[in-house]
Amino acid sequence: MVKGFVSGSFGPLVLAVLGIAGAGGFLFYYSGLYLPWMLGPLFFVMAAKMKFGKFMQWNSKLRNAGLIMLGLQLGSSFTSDSVAQMAKYLPVMFFTTVIIILFTVLTAIFLMKRMKLTLNTSLLGSFPGGLSQMVVLSEEIEDADESIVAFMQTLRIILVISIVPWLVVHVMSAQPSTGAASALVHRSTFSFHYSWMHAILMAAVFSSIIFFGKKINFPLPFMLGPLLTAAAFNLTGFEAPQIPVFWLNLSQLLIGAHLGYTLKVNNPRLFRKMFGMIFVINVLLIGFCYLVSYGLKNYLSLPVNELFLSLAPGGVAEMSVTALSVHSNVSIVTSFHLFRILFILFLLSPVMKFIAGRRKREQLE
Template structure:
């Protein structure tokens, strides 16, 4: 308990400090950077329960899902061609960068590809465990460093981009509708248990998002609007967990490997900005910020938090990120895994 309280105090203090000095995304980046620095440069024992990170994801999922109004869900169908174009472009380049990474550090093809595809840390590590030639440690480092770079670099650049004022998003009236609320509980519980049973990743985040989207679309009610302090608490829960996820990563990182990972991610982030620029030019009704956060190879939670803070279209950005996640998990990763396993079999690995 003492270790947890110490960790919680550091996380909250870091968030408060970052907010006081006007840092962007203070309650996410403050705890994350504090946990990373303390774990890397001190011998202080830290502990952050997985249940708190889960609670943070659920709260954030509810807030993200609240953005999926009936009109927003119907408009998603019109965006499907752009989702496909963006997703195929980003995944295609990540595969090319994986091949470049292989040449730079002489890792296996499986390691290079599974580490480069932006499908999420936990998901790609699980997939890597099924491939004998994959170096799970390197895949973990590649995915972890990319998340850290995206969560720090992308929000920094969005400070210089123009988002929407609150009024531009349309007036939102939240009411307590008992029947819709009970329906949301039933749908959410069913979705969560179903996702857990089939082993689908990020159920804690995706189940609330899908629940809110389904119930609000069917009923036409806007169910909830979480207060700022609760969203800040959710960010602390997620940020502290992310920071400790990178614990002792420096002990396993060589200069050559680190340089290759950084180059890989800088090129991928730059390419997502280029894709966002193209789509913003082709579709003047949208803004560059929305497409940039939609294409950024970070997690849904992190990009949604950034969207909430910058005036981005949370529903649009989340739908693009969800489309990419499903595409990678259901199509790209299985194909890459099958190809790599066949090549391994031919080479005798």
């Protein structure tokens, strides 16, 4: 049994993927590119899988480990001041979420007509939520094509984490914000400085949240469990741990490798046909979020680069990592993206399921 677990779950083929991801991270890092430990593994693993896919394996437990480390770091940025600031921006979160989703609905309808997709496939592929959450939803909605949704979401994430950091650093003012900004300095490279009692208690709490979160299909339980735990520790007087740079980079590597590996190319001809249009639509979506950020900057006390990161159409994990790398207020950026994904999952997805079910009943009558 042990031999089967090692060879099947974390065997040499999985280690080979980790090696490819590490090589991509090092190359991007020494080339001076942004988000090297996420983008490098993503592109290297994606390219290797397209060429040598049958010789590669991956284990999602590795990505979950990366999300746990990232969640702890994000949660450590939540303080009483940042929570009060988040409450202040709830109306802005709602307004921006609605207009961004309306924009994606319009582009999804256009894509549906041009590519002859079902409406739900086009919507789930276009919504700026997390890749894994949208793919899971596509499995639950009968007329949605999981492989097309995965392809559209993966391409969107690649474009967002390739374009958005560049815009923030080179086009917008990228000065660190004064809130709960999380810098990658003044932190040890490898070791944690945290008491064993606190670490055991924290692990027990976030493990419980993960367990029950999975039971109720809560989004991103492996990131939100540690995030909520670290935030609760901070707010109740216990100090949440700061993740050392090495482990934070490792978490990005694991998440990037997972994204690169999960790209599905089951219908190469269709994907080649769709690539150009999806590319243009997502660039337009990024541009729309950019314009909204500048339109709101005079009415809010948030720096425009921070606002743009909060609105950019990436997943929670990807945009939070970007906020960390450019020293933005991580709690604000994370809050905006959590609000959006919860809005999609708990408001829009039930509506989509209801419409899909009613449509199916009408066809059977």
